[in-house]
Structures are given as structure tokens and as C-alpha cells.
Amino acid sequence: MKISFHPKLLDCLPGYTQAQLGKDIASGITIGVLALPLAMAFAIASGVSPAAGIWTAIVAGFIISALGGSRVQIGGPTGAFIPIIYGIVATYGFGNLLIATMLSGIFLLAMGIFRMGQLIRFIPVSVVIGFTNGIAVVIFMAQIKDFLGLQIDSLPPEFFSKIKTLAASFHLIHWPTLALSLASLAFLLFYNRMAQVPRLAYLRRAPGPLAVLVLATATTALLDLPVETIGSRFGGIPQGFPGISLPPLSLETLGKLISPAITIALLGAIESLLSARVADSSIEDRHDPNQELIAQGLANIAAPLFGGFAATGAIARTATNIRSGGRTPIAGMVHSLVLLAMVLILAPLASYIPLATLSAIVVVVAVNMGEWHEFKKLRRFSNNYRAILLSTFFVTVIFDLTLAVELGMVLSCLFFIYRMSELTRIERLPLKEHEREPVFLHPDGSLRIAAWRLYGSLFFGAVNKLEALLDPHAGHPEVVILDMQSLIQLDTTGLEGLENLLNQLQKRGCTLIVCGLNSQPGSLLYRSGFIDHLGDENVCPDLTAALARAGELLPPLQEDEA
Incomplete structure (x- = not known):
């Protein structure tokens, strides 16, 4: 130095x-x-x-x-x-x-x-x-x-x-x-x-x-x-x-x-x-x-x-x-x-x-x-x-300055974490243009793919929001697309949450596709080996390419299923 x-x-x-x-x-x-x-x-x-x-x-x-x-x-x-x-x-x-x-x-x-x-x-x-x-x-x-x-x-x-x-x-x-x-x-x-x-x-x-x-x-x-x-x-x-x-x-x-x-x-x-x-x-x-x-x-x-x-x-x-x-x-x-x-x-x-x-x-x-x-x-x-x-x-008046600054900094960090977690969102993306394509539909009319978009920062204070993708009420898609174009930051806890999501989806026989990676989240996903586990072919530049990849993954329905 x-x-x-x-x-x-x-x-x-x-x-x-x-x-x-x-x-x-x-x-x-x-x-x-x-x-x-x-x-x-x-x-x-x-x-x-x-x-x-x-x-x-x-x-x-x-x-x-x-x-x-x-x-x-x-x-x-x-x-x-x-x-x-x-x-x-x-x-x-x-x-x-x-x-x-x-x-x-x-x-x-x-x-x-x-x-x-x-x-x-x-x-x-x-x-x-x-x-x-x-x-x-x-x-x-x-x-x-x-x-x-x-x-x-x-x-x-x-x-x-x-x-x-x-x-x-x-x-x-x-x-x-x-x-x-x-x-x-x-x-x-x-x-x-x-x-x-x-x-x-x-x-x-x-x-x-x-x-x-x-x-x-x-x-x-x-x-x-x-x-x-x-x-x-x-x-x-x-x-x-x-x-x-x-x-x-x-x-x-x-x-x-x-x-x-x-x-x-x-x-x-x-x-x-x-x-x-x-x-x-x-x-x-x-x-x-x-x-x-x-x-x-x-x-x-x-x-x-x-x-x-x-x-x-x-x-x-x-x-x-x-x-x-x-x-x-x-x-x-x-x-x-x-x-x-x-x-x-x-x-x-x-x-x-x-x-x-x-x-x-x-x-x-x-x-x-x-x-x-x-x-x-x-x-x-x-x-x-x-x-x-x-x-x-x-606390400064009653106790001392050191404790006061420590308490102030802890409260500031906790409130900041809470605020950042509130700004982090995971929203379901409508796929109306694909609702009439037979290859994308289950026999009951529900989509065989689900697309979600991440907003903000996926960090330890907001990683629980990934649970929405595993909610049984969200259906049983065969392909899940995760659009990260609006995700600006990812920490190791968020990475662990994504790894858990990938494992859970694979157990269900579901394929995960990610798209729109920004520099910091993308760098961490590649360095950690997450992409190797996911497969390079399941990383797409944007949502359109991800939907095209989903179409390749979905096998055609049998006549009795259709």
C-alpha cells in the first residue's frame, strides 16, 4: 500500500x-x-x-x-x-x-x-x-x-x-x-x-x-x-x-x-x-x-x-x-x-x-x-x-456518545435494509401474445411457461421474495423465465436463494431460464458456477430470446393431452 x-x-x-x-x-x-x-x-x-x-x-x-x-x-x-x-x-x-x-x-x-x-x-x-x-x-x-x-x-x-x-x-x-x-x-x-x-x-x-x-x-x-x-x-x-x-x-x-x-x-x-x-x-x-x-x-x-x-x-x-x-x-x-x-x-x-x-x-x-x-x-x-x-x-444525553452513535448507525442500517427490501419487487409478466399458441398451453388452458421480472436489489433482506416463484398457487409451469434486466445488484445470500430456486424447480422437472443479466449480477452468477449448473443455453440476452428458448424446450403435447 x-x-x-x-x-x-x-x-x-x-x-x-x-x-x-x-x-x-x-x-x-x-x-x-x-x-x-x-x-x-x-x-x-x-x-x-x-x-x-x-x-x-x-x-x-x-x-x-x-x-x-x-x-x-x-x-x-x-x-x-x-x-x-x-x-x-x-x-x-x-x-x-x-x-x-x-x-x-x-x-x-x-x-x-x-x-x-x-x-x-x-x-x-x-x-x-x-x-x-x-x-x-x-x-x-x-x-x-x-x-x-x-x-x-x-x-x-x-x-x-x-x-x-x-x-x-x-x-x-x-x-x-x-x-x-x-x-x-x-x-x-x-x-x-x-x-x-x-x-x-x-x-x-x-x-x-x-x-x-x-x-x-x-x-x-x-x-x-x-x-x-x-x-x-x-x-x-x-x-x-x-x-x-x-x-x-x-x-x-x-x-x-x-x-x-x-x-x-x-x-x-x-x-x-x-x-x-x-x-x-x-x-x-x-x-x-x-x-x-x-x-x-x-x-x-x-x-x-x-x-x-x-x-x-x-x-x-x-x-x-x-x-x-x-x-x-x-x-x-x-x-x-x-x-x-x-x-x-x-x-x-x-x-x-x-x-x-x-x-x-x-x-x-x-x-x-x-x-x-x-x-x-x-x-x-x-x-x-x-x-x-x-x-x-x-442516548447521548442519558448515556454516552459511543453508544448513541452505535445505536444510530444500527437503526440507520436496519431502516435502510427494510427500505431496500421494500423497493425490491418480483412481478409476474403477462404473456398474452402466447396465450393462443398450443405449444405453450396445458390442456386446461393454463400456460406451460411462467415469466417473472426482478426489480431492485436481490440481497439478504429481500431474498425471501423468491418464494413467490415456488408458490403452488402460481401453477405448475414446465419452464420458468427470470428476467433480470431491472436487477441492479445481487449479493451472496441472493445467489444462494437463486441456487435454491434452481434446485427446487429441477426437482419438479421444470427448467429455469434467465435473461437480461446486468454486469454485477451476471459477474457473480458466472464466477460462482451458477451458470454452469444452469447451462449456458439457458442464459438469454432478453425476454424475446428467452421465450424462443422456452419454445425449444417444450415438447409438443400428445393428441390425447391436446
Whole structure:
């Protein structure tokens, strides 16, 4: 197998202009400024330190841009990972999260090497919408603790236990924290709406999350508000480079982490390729899904060495990059360098950042990431579509993403099989032009031949429909013609059904003739030896030739029979 490794950056460097460099640098600075509060907020919501989120954005973001298959993809921690990361940390601890992240990187790397990028697109949109909305609900629920200032050591990952814990602590709302959370939320919503007004477009230069973060941090520091901050909970953010190290590993631990790692890899692949596909439509380009998965894999292997965790393509930051004029991977690489500079220079100031404001930022992200309008449109679609979407949604919220995607895919496959089996038909063909030919008639006037036409796909979900040809009520023909001109696909179970039909007809002294074979069914019938059993002379190009062959096979009736 030939491994293809061709980052999009290599395609962008020839003909790269100074003007585009200026746009990429400006866009990279904008995205870097936006990524700082998001990286910290996502990390804290995931149950890890804000520094872990920042170094994830720096290391993984740089690798995804430099080695990825998209011109404009921005990588880093995302909201979709929050419930997964939180559950892993709660169950296995932060050290094992790093191992699970590296394992997911190996899985993503393998998916890219074995060119599985296109397979991600086979996931039905109903499943994607279901788990996306479910993740949004889970993220929102996880923010209730910090949004209200509840004094809870840690929320249990299980849904009903989480509800019970929140309900039991609801009377302990910390009112200064709630006031700051509501103020931050209101400011963020108002700011984002005002930034959409054409005459206030200059507000877009300072992203909403950064604006509210600066304002809330300054207010908290100047007024000495009695709210929890990054400094009070985490001791601030270390200034300087983290030590590169490998987390301890054992075979017992490795076995337990395979399932979480697969979940991270699956979600990372889906989100990054969805983000790249959305970006393609905006810049009229086409990403390389396999190269993108390779970059995602390398990023998730490298980030844990610096204390980072799972990363993927971020749709919102990628869209902002496009709006800001970024058109090459240089913009994403600059964004990582801007984050690095901010950590090295401004880290001491991060101690004053209030967790309530970061919680408000994540709440807005959760609300915006959900495609809530799809619930209103459910009545327009089939019951199958509704069942898949709602099942995936509720299982994501109540249990976990892996089970939700598995259930959604199983339901999708079952409904598809049922639909395909409904489209497969076997119909009796009238032979009116032969009803008066004595050679084709039994003494009672019934035809000595029966012709049937197959439509659609003869596969394991529809092979039972061949039973109609053996129905005693269909008469006792001496020749059965099977017209396959409308049969587009045949699988091995369908082949077995045809072999059984041939054997049953031969036991009755009846001859089977097939005609109108298309390429795929014909190829399988010849390769399997079915045609050898049937006889080449009983394979005809069309129905007319098959009827002529039937006439040759039917012996003339005796006078007493006639």
C-alpha cells in the first residue's frame, strides 16, 4: 500500500504573495485572541486545568494547520469533547486521559493512512444532528455548577446522578457568582448581536469571548468580587514551556482506555471533516480527508506530551478564519504562535479570570452548536428519520456518545435494509401474445411457461421474495423465465436463494431460464458456477430470446393431452 502524505501547505506555498501573508497574519492574530478564552473555558468545563486547554490549542493547532488537508482549518479543543473528556477524567484520571488521547491519535493516523476519510461521510445526517444536539445539552448541564457557583467538588458523569446532585445543591446558589454569570451572558449575547450590525462591524475585531473576558476580569480584580477565579481554583497558569513527558502506561490500563480512545477518535474525525467540508463551500476548495486525518492523528499524539488533551477541527474558529481573510495554513500556524506569545507574556494576569465568565462563554457555545431548528422540522420527515435522530439524541444525553452513535448507525442500517427490501419487487409478466399458441398451453388452458421480472436489489433482506416463484398457487409451469434486466445488484445470500430456486424447480422437472443479466449480477452468477449448473443455453440476452428458448424446450403435447 502506498502511503500518501501531502499537506495542503505545500500546495499553497508556490505563488504565495506578500498581500496574502498580511491577510493570514491578521487572521491568525484574530483567531489566536479568540482561541484563548475558548481554550481555557473548554478545558475547565472538561475537568482539567486551563493550561491544558491552552497548550492543546498551541501544539495541536499548529500541527493541524501545518500538516492538514485543508487550507483554512483551525484546530484545538472544542466543546463537543467536553462530556467525553470530563467522563474520562472522572473515571480514569488526568494521566490516563493523556494516554487515551495519544491512542486516539494513533487510531486517527491509521484511518488516514488506510484512506478511510471518505467513510466518515457515510454517517447519516440524522445521527450527526442527534449527537450534536445531545452533546450541546450535556455541555449546558455541566456548566450549571460554575454558572450558579454551587459548591460541588465534582459532578458525577452519569446523567441521573448528575441531576440528583444538582437538585440537592440548588439551594446553595452563590448569588455574586450568578450575578456575574448572568451579566457576562447578557453582555456576550448583546455584543455578538451588535457585531452583526454593518455600522458596528469594527466590533468583530475584538471577538465577543475576549471582550467579555477582559471586562469581567478587570471588574473582578478592581472590585475584588467574591467569586472563584482561575487563580483560586488552579493557582493560575504557569508562565513558560511545560516539561515534555510521557504519562505512565501499563497493559491493564491500556485495555481499559481503548474504548474511550475510539470515542475520541470517532468524534474527532467526524467534527474535523465536517468542519473542513463546510470550509470548502466557503472558499471554493476541496480538502483531502485522509491527509486531514493524518494531521489530526499526529496532533493528538503530540499534544499530550505538553500536557494537552484531545483536539480536532473547530468549526467556529475555522469560519472566523475565513471571514478574517485567512486562506492558507499560515493563518492557523500564526494563531498558535499568538497563543504561545500570550502564555509567555500574559500568564500572570490569567489568575484574575472569573470562572463564572468562562462558564457563560461555554453556555453560549453549547446553545450555538445545537441545531435546534431540526427538531421543529421533524414532522416533515419519515418516522424512521425521527426514530434515528431522537434515539441518538436521548442516548447521548442519558448515556454516552459511543453508544448513541452505535445505536444510530444500527437503526440507520436496519431502516435502510427494510427500505431496500421494500423497493425490491418480483412481478409476474403477462404473456398474452402466447396465450393462443398450443405449444405453450396445458390442456386446461393454463400456460406451460411462467415469466417473472426482478426489480431492485436481490440481497439478504429481500431474498425471501423468491418464494413467490415456488408458490403452488402460481401453477405448475414446465419452464420458468427470470428476467433480470431491472436487477441492479445481487449479493451472496441472493445467489444462494437463486441456487435454491434452481434446485427446487429441477426437482419438479421444470427448467429455469434467465435473461437480461446486468454486469454485477451476471459477474457473480458466472464466477460462482451458477451458470454452469444452469447451462449456458439457458442464459438469454432478453425476454424475446428467452421465450424462443422456452419454445425449444417444450415438447409438443400428445393428441390425447391436446
